[in-house]
C-alpha cells in the first residue's frame with residue numbers, strides 16, 4: 001500500500017498544539033481537522049486535543065548497518081532512575097502528554113518506567129538499549145516481548161539531540177540483536193497525532209497495519225481540509241490535487257476495510273498481544 005503522505009511541518013513545529021479558545025461556532029467549523037486530533041465545541045469554546053487513536057506498525061527484520069559505536073549500551077534495571085529525566089525531556093511536548101499537568105506527567109512517566117521493568121505488557125527484553133553522552137542517558141529504545149512478537153515499547157531521544165540519527169542507530173542495533181535471537185518481526189505503535197513518531201517509523205521501514213479507525217480519522221480530516229481549501233480557494237492547483245488524492249485514497253481504504261470488517265471484524269481492527 002503506497003500512501004500519499006501529508007506534508008510535515010518544519011521540525012520546530014513538529015507537534016500541533018491543543019487549543020481551548022473562545023470563538024463562534026462558525027469560526028470553529030473553519031479550523032482544518034488533523035488526523036488523530038479531536039475537534040469539539042462546547043461552552044462557547046473550541047477544544048482541540050489529541051485523540052487516543054493508535055497506529056499499529058510492523059517491521060520485517062533484516063540485518064542493519066553495524067552500529068558498534070561508543071555511547072550505545074544495553075539497558076539494565078539500575079537505569080530506571082536515570083531514565084526518568086530524559087524521558088520527561090523527550091515527551092514533554094508530544095501529543096501523548098501535552099495535556100497533562102507537570103505533576104500528572106511525571107507520575108505517568110514514573111509509572112511507565114516501573115511498568116517497563118515490571119510485568120506490564122510482557123517481559124522486558126535485554127536487547128533494549130540506552131545511549132549516553134558525558135551528561136548521562138540521552139536516548140533509549142526499550143523493547144518488550146509479548147506472547148507473539150517483540151515490541152518497540154518506547155523510543156525517545158532528548159530534543160537537543162534530535163534529527164542526528166540516534167533513534168535510527170539505536171533501533172538498528174536492536175534489530176541486529178533480535179535477528180540473533182531468531183526473531184523475524186518487530187511490532188510498534190505510534191499515536192496517530194504524533195507526526196514525528198509516525199514519520200520516524202515510516203523512515204525506518206515500518207509498515208502500517210491497516211486499521212479502519214485510523215483510515216476513517218484520516219479520511220474525515222482530509223475531506224474537511226479539502227472542503228475548506230476549495231471554499232477559500234487558497235491552494236495551488238497541484239496542492240489541491242494532492243489533497244484530493246489523499247482524501248480519495250483514504251475514502252477507498254475506509255470502503256475496503258468496511259467490507260473486510262463485515263467478513264472478519266478483527267482483520268479491520270488489528271490487535272496484537
Ligand SMILES: CC(C)(COP(=O)(O)OP(=O)(O)OC[C@H]1O[C@@H](n2cnc3c(N)ncnc32)[C@H](O)[C@@H]1OP(=O)(O)O)[C@@H](O)C(=O)NCCC(=O)NCCS
Nearest residue numbers: 090155156157162163164165166167168196197199200203
Ligand atoms: C521520534 C524520535 C524518537 C526520532 O528520533 P531522532 O533521533 O530524532 O530520529 P532520527 O534522527 O533517527 O530520524 C530519522 C528520520 O526519521 C524522520 N523523522 C525523525 N524525526 C522527525 C520529525 N520530528 N519530523 C519529521 N520526520 C522525522 C526523518 O525522516 C529522519 O530523517 P532526516 O532527519 O534525514 O529527515 C524523537 O523525535 C523523539 O524522541 N520524539 C519524542 C518521543 C516520541 O514521540 N517517541 C516516539 C513514540 S514512543
